[in-house]
Amino acid sequence: MPAREIKPNIFSVGAIDWDRRLFDELIPLFDGTSYNAYLIKGTDKTALLDSVDPAKESELVNNLKELNITKIDYLVCHHAEQDHSGTIPKILRIYPEAKVVTNQKCKEMLKDMLLIPDHRFIEVKDRETISLGDKTLDFILAPWVHWPETMLTYLKEDRILFPCDFFGSHLATSDLYVTDEPLAYRSAKRYYAEIMMPFRTSIKKNLEKIKDMPIDIIAPSHGPIHKKPSFIMDAYKDWVSDNVKNEVLIPYVSMHGSTKKMVDYFTEALIKRNIIAKPFNLTATDIGELAMAMVDAATIVIGSPTVLVGPHPNVVYATYLANALRPKAKFASLIGSYGWAGKMAEQITGMLTNLKVEVIEPVIIKGYPKEADFKALDRLADDILRKHMGITGQ
Ligand code: FEO
DSSP: OOEEEEEEEEEEOOOOEOOOOOOOTTEEOTTTTOOOOOOOSSSSEEEEEEOOOOGGGHHHHHHHTTTTTOOEEEEEEEEOHHHHHTTTTHHHHHHTTTEEEHHHHHHHHHHHHOOOOGEEEEEOOOOOOEESOOOOEEEEEOOOSSSOOOEEEEETTTTTTEEEEOOOOOOOOOEEEEEOOOHHHHHHHIIIIIIIGHHHHHHHHHHHHHHSSSSSSSEESSSSSSSSSHHHHHHHHOOOSSOOOOEEEEEOOOOHHHHHHHHHHHHHHHTTOOOEEEETTTTTHHHHHHHHHHTTTEEEEEEEEEEEEEEEEHHHHHHHHHHHHOOOEEEEEEEHHHHHHOHHHHHHHHOOOTOOOOOOOOEEEEEEEEHHHHHHHHHHHHHHHHHHHHHOOO
């Protein structure tokens, strides 16, 4: 991606990774991603905000050359994860005067992970500022979005917030700014679900910190830049709120059709009660879609056959992820089938220790579902309807 001017003397100098298909060897990237870095030239000093993933270091270096940058005074590191910090050692070699500006926690992480020597750092505290002459960098510590060391920079004079991962999205696009709002919303929501959702409480506090700041532009480190800050800030406010939607997420696996029959019947039972049902066949869906559906759902009902007395391993994986991602669901249950015996219900519910959910009585049946089993699924749908009416009024 070539260097592009955002405002006079403020440039986007990062890289687009069109082909990347997996992040952290875990998260599918259907739309690729970008590693955004920003160069700010003040009348006295020049600052580079973040670097790029090491796979794209030549793009960052070339962009700086293209802009004839011969000196960088400050290399601000908002977040130690290597997709933003990985090229810092290279930049420090090319620009020997540059100092890494970051907070104490991030500094220690960079020393551990990238072996950057102590003398190359300038340590800053919350709301400390650094002047570039006509421009001022105001640092805001924002822990746990999504690591403990994360911080943001507010460029006062230009009213630009650089929040690194916060408000980002894994979206490779040649658009410098958000142009397609539905696409940007979906990408940002997916990113929130996969990366930020476990830190919902911290994000709420960090949103409070910035809510009254005059912000014209939000320039994150992944995905397009927001010229309409309220678009992404309002979306985050909704996602991190305690409000849940009248939705039931049903991640499931079926080996011989019994659990599938239950899921199909149960899905219809929910629809008849005007509840939004979202069944996810775990052999066919991707975890990002599943995570995204967890952002709003009031209830999660896990469907599983019995394998060696316990749940299907794919269901264990999805349950582990659900527990780790800490969605705000308020209710959970389980449906499924066994051949001769099983301890599936205890094992699954025992894995949901992070979730503050009320467990509604599961429907675990022997073999293929029969009349009484369908009645039990209707009972579960009725229970969910009552619970949802109690919290959403729907
Ligand atoms: Fe984009 Fe947490 O790194």
